[in-house]
Amino acid sequence: MQIIVKNISKDFGKKRSAVHAIKDISLKVEHGEFLGIMGPSGAGKTTLLNMISTNERPDHGQIIVDGQDLTQLHDRDQTKYRRNKMGFIYQSFELLDSLNVKENVILPLALNRSNKKLIEERFDYMMNLLNIKKLSKRNIDELSLGQRQIVAAARALINSPGILFADEPTGSLDSKSATILLNYMQLVNQREKTTILMATHDAFTASYCSRVIFIKDGVVFSEVVNPGNRDKFFEQIINMQRTIGGGSYFNVSQDN
Numbered sequence: 070m071q072i073i074v075k076n077i078s079k080d081f082g083k084k085r086s087a088v089h090a091i092k093d094i095s096l097k098v099e100h101g102e103f104l105g106i107m108g109p110s111g112a113g114k115t116t117l118l119n120m121i122s123t124n125e126r127p128d129h130g131q132i133i134v135d136g137q138d139l140t141q142l143h144d145r146d147q148t149k150y151r152r153n154k155m156g157f158i159y160q161s162f163e164l165l166d167s168l169n170v171k172e173n174v175i176l177p178l179a180l181n182r183s184n185k186k187l188i189e190e191r192f193d194y195m196m197n198l199l200n201i202k203k204l205s206k207r208n209i210d211e212l213s214l215g216q217r218q219i220v221a222a223a224r225a226l227i228n229s230p231g232i233l234f235a236d237e238p239t240g241s242l243d244s245k246s247a248t249i250l251l252n253y254m255q256l257v258n259q260r261e262k263t264t265i266l267m268a269t270h271d272a273f274t275a276s277y278c279s280r281v282i283f284i285k286d287g288v289v290f291s292e293v294v295n296p297g298n299r300d301k302f303f304e305q306i307i308n309m310q311r312t313i314g315g316g317s318y319f320n321v322s323q324d325n
């Protein structure tokens with residue numbers, strides 16, 4: 070899906086104590102792009118993702134997805150839109166401990182009251198694609214952190230969302246698990262043409278994207294486009310991080 074962000078802004082708090090989290094950002098993300106969003110802590114990455122995903126309303130501006138302005142939808146229609154067209158992966162996984170792996174993964178389809186045959190077909194497809202079929206009957210507390218994040222990815226992708234939102238998806242993972250997850254995200258991006266928006270502090274994680282935008286103090290500061298070589302792209306991302314600053318908070322893992 071194509072996303073056009075037009076002049077959005079968002080303040081938190083009131084008047085003199087207000088935090089200007091997003092200041093008049095405009096942005097275009099093409100169908101099937103894998104976009105990284107980087108920037109120092111507090112730059113506005115999560116707020117930007119939350120507004121594009123309609124989890125938060127901007128104070129001003131428009132979010133146009135495949136020609137439809139999502140800011141014009143009522144809350145109930147936004148919820149429906151999110152459920153049908155969007156998938157989410159968070160650093161904290163957000164899996165339900167009371168359900169097993171299969172029950173977690175099929176949840177978005179079950180909530181939509183999809184028919185049983187479709188649920189089984191999509192479940193088998195996702196579990197095979199992400200190579201976790203053998204985990205189907207496990208409880209969540211029997212999984213490693215890396216396995217939990219792949220299961221969370223399967224759940225996010227089971228209803229073939231047009232847009233996948235990932236907020237620090239590798240933040241809790243060791244580098245091996247992170248690499249596995251990122252390879253799967255890239256596979257889904259290429260095979261299903263899912264548009265992916267991913268906020269991250271980590272240059273290695275961002276190097277899987279096709280383009281990375283850098284935000285600082287609520288505005289887009291710059292962007293770097295993947296030249297088709299991940300090592301080179303990684304270097305370019307590191308250099309841009311140095312230019313922007315942000316101190317030692319940037320988590321730069323180079324063990325790829």
Ligand SMILES: Nc1ncnc2c1ncn2[C@@H]1O[C@H](COP(=O)(O)OP(=O)(O)OP(=O)(O)O)[C@@H](O)[C@H]1O
Pocket residue numbers: 081082088089090108109110111112113114115116117
């Ligand atoms: N619900 C809220 N109420 C008040 N201020 C908020 C709220 N959410 C975000 N902010 C503020 O808005 C600014 C942007 O926050 P945001 O979480 O988007 O940054 P971020 O780039 O995702 O940061 P991090 O990398 O630390 O997660 C920060 O100054 C933050 O304190």
